[in-house]
């Protein structure tokens with residue numbers, strides 16, 4: 001099945017209903033959305049000589065054209081590669097090259113960076129800026145018929161930061177995305193054509209995935225002008241668009257719950273807030289429930305099983321009289337309808353309830369594998385189960401609580417940062433002998449990046465600005481350490497492996513001494 005059939009269908013069913021909105025303004029009704037995607041699909045194929053299965057990347061901040069590009073790519077039977085638009089040019093270049101993208105649809109903010117890659121990186125032949133004259137020409141092409149796509153054909157290459165520092169492309173098929181969408185209806189919410197989905201978080205990640213069930217049901221997709229989470233703007237958009245849902249990282253929910261613009265606003269049009277992607281701490285959650293009422297649903301997932309492993313439903317959030325209500329709020333909920341979830345030991349044996357081990361998942365939503373990385377695929381999918389790298393335990397009722405991440409992933413402001421990629425940058429500096437990067441709990445960002453540095457002997461000790469500059473040369477700004485600590489040595493085990501847990505404990509002890517609550 002071709003996912004673009006949803007757009008085509010609503011183009012007939014409700015031609016004049018709003019499909020895409022730019023803030024309060026309607027950007028396209030369904031008829032226009034359907035015509036533009038069908039046109040651009042053909043335009044992309046004919047202009048650049050593309051065939052079904054070829055990859056087209058999207059490097060764009062949130063805007064209505066993002067959805068046009070995504071569905072045009074699918075209409076033509078091509079594979080979308082949505083790239084986090086906040087990445088550094090070199091990181092974008094890696095993904096474009098690794099995915100073998102032939103074209104990038106981008107926006108004017110990223111136009112120069114992307115254009116500089118054309119002809120020099122992989123098989124990239126063109127950058128198309130949207131909105132823009134070339135995009136208008138493509139969308140105005142005489143439409144082609146929907147391309148035939150099978151359930152197992154790739155639809156979305158979801159690039160996640162890898163533990164090795166290089167991102168891996170989780171290959172999401174049509175079946176994966178359809179299952180994720182149906183599972184939304186089964187476990188999170190029902191959606192109607194009178195509803196709206198607000199994209200306040202990047203469309204290249206969870207927000208984009210959760211946009212799909214809304215498109216399937218003909219709800220309006222609303223993109224805020226700020227492209228992010230802004231209390232005043234959300235409060236205004238709530239007055240304009242009924243039945244509104246949005247996806248946000250826990251840190252964003254916490255920020256909104258403390259924002260006067262939101263606490264003073266009429267929230268009757270707010271339907272559901274889906275949060276997830278990182279741990280949500282109890283105090284913040286109780287506060288959010290007071291402000292938003294029973295409109296919160298939590299999801300736990302990862303790109304490899306597109307945001308679908310477990311969920312804590314709106315009903316669970318609202319069930320204050322349950323004896324284990326607080327305990328449940330600290331969990332990530334129960335297994336989603338379309339998956340089996342287990343907790344296993346190091347030899348992949350299922351552990352009894354209550355015991356802590358790695359979370360593994362099986363079902364039709366789980367990725368086909370990592371794009372062009374058979375070894376990493378075999379490792380992640382060994383025994384037919386996706387190994388998440390997350391560590392947790394089930395209670396007797398089937399609620400899963402995450403304890404830690406077996407990978408060293410840092411999640412700051414909802415963005416994933418793997419320490420290794422920052423460490424590699426720091427080690428490029430001649431004044432750095434050793435570096436270890438970890439996350440420190442942070443009330444605003446969830447976690448903040450802290451770098452422990454051992455200075456090289458015989459050269460001048462590096463300055464903070466100097467280290468910052470080294471990082472910014474090739475990694476995104478949000479990955480740069482918020483704090484540098486200069487130390488004589490790093491704690492290591494017998495094999496010389498740095499014991500990050502000790503560094504984490506050190507920061508945690510300091511934190512609790514500073515704030516005894």
Ligand code: AMP
Nearest residue numbers: 160276277278279299300301302303332
């Ligand atoms: P990504 O593939 O970028 O979405 O990152 C997925 C990772 O985010 C998971 O493997 C978890 O470590 C973490 N994560 C996702 N959802 C939750 C949640 N609800 N609570 C805690 N951690 C989460």
